[in-house]
Amino acid sequence: MSALTSMPPAPLAVPADVAIALTGVEKRYGTHRALAGIDLAVGRGERIVICGPSGSGKSTLIRCINGLERHDGGRIVVNGIELTSEDGTVQDVRQEVGMVFQHFNLFPHLNALENCMLAPRLNRGLSRAQAETLAMKHLERVHLADHVRKYPGRLSGGQQQRVAIARALCMEPRILLFDEPTSALDPEWSTRCSASWRNWRRAV
Numbered sequence: 001m002s003a004l005t006s007m008p009p010a011p012l013a014v015p016a017d018v019a020i021a022l023t024g025v026e027k028r029y030g031t032h033r034a035l036a037g038i039d040l041a042v043g044r045g046e047r048i049v050i051c052g053p054s055g056s057g058k059s060t061l062i063r064c065i066n067g068l069e070r071h072d073g074g075r076i077v078v079n080g081i082e083l084t085s086e087d088g089t090v091q092d093v094r095q096e097v098g099m100v101f102q103h104f105n106l107f108p109h110l111n112a113l114e115n116c117m118l119a120p121r122l123n124r125g126l127s128r129a130q131a132e133t134l135a136m137k138h139l140e141r142v143h144l145a146d147h148v149r150k151y152p153g154r155l156s157g158g159q160q161q162r163v164a165i166a167r168a169l170c171m172e173p174r175i176l177l178f179d180e181p182t183s184a185l186d187p188e189w190s191t192r193c194s195a196s197w198r199n200w201r202r203a204v
């Protein structure tokens with residue numbers, strides 16, 4: 001390979017007011033093309049909803065945006081950081097991005113409080129006391145103060161989903177990705193949680 005062909009591509013020009021930019025993003029699983037030439041620009045402070053039938057690639061798309069899946073083609077820039085195969089870019093992006101997973105993905109061996117404290121302690125360097133105060137604040141906001149010592153297996157589906165929402169908010173990320181975040185919630189909680197992340201947006 002010549003020196004010329006091994007040069008990295010020029011940085012993608014992304015306007016300063018764009019938080020997430022995708023151009024021509026491709027993702028394949030074997031022969032299945034889950035994402036085909038996706039272009040997307042999400043502005044700072046903007047909230048967007050991606051709708052589509054089951055299996056159309058919604059989860060795949062947001063998993064690519066926080067680097068949980070490696071895209072096979074096209075380019076993804078998150079808060080000015082391009083996701084590439086270079087070491088460290090995924091970690092850099094994850095500092096900026098919180099995610100509520102479709103299937104919650106709580107750590108089964110940690111109780112609700114510990115699930116919320118873990119990332120702020122590991123990634124933000126908070127002390128145990130600071131992380132606990134923060135976690136309690138967000139767990140109280142989703143009315144789980146009485147359940148903080150319970151392990152996920154002893155929480156209802158809706159309670160687990162609220163822990164997952166509190167856990168994402170505890171990282172106070174600049175960008176939040178929600179994958180069907182109210183699927184296990186009743187209409188009342190669905191409305192309350194939507195209000196909660198509207199407030200979060202105002203706070204950043």
Ligand SMILES: Nc1ncnc2c1ncn2[C@@H]1O[C@H](COP(=O)(O)OP(=O)(O)OP(=O)(O)O)[C@@H](O)[C@H]1O
Pocket residue numbers: 029032034052053054055056057058059060061102
């Ligand atoms: N790890 C994987 N290995 C192989 N195929 C996968 C994998 N993850 C997803 N797929 C396939 O990619 C396609 C898109 O899946 P994805 O989970 O992104 O869909 P979705 O739009 O989120 O669906 P749903 O609304 O049911 O959650 C599906 O056909 C799925 O079977």
Ligand SMILES: [Mg+2]
Pocket residue numbers: 058059060102179
């Ligand atoms: Mg999905």
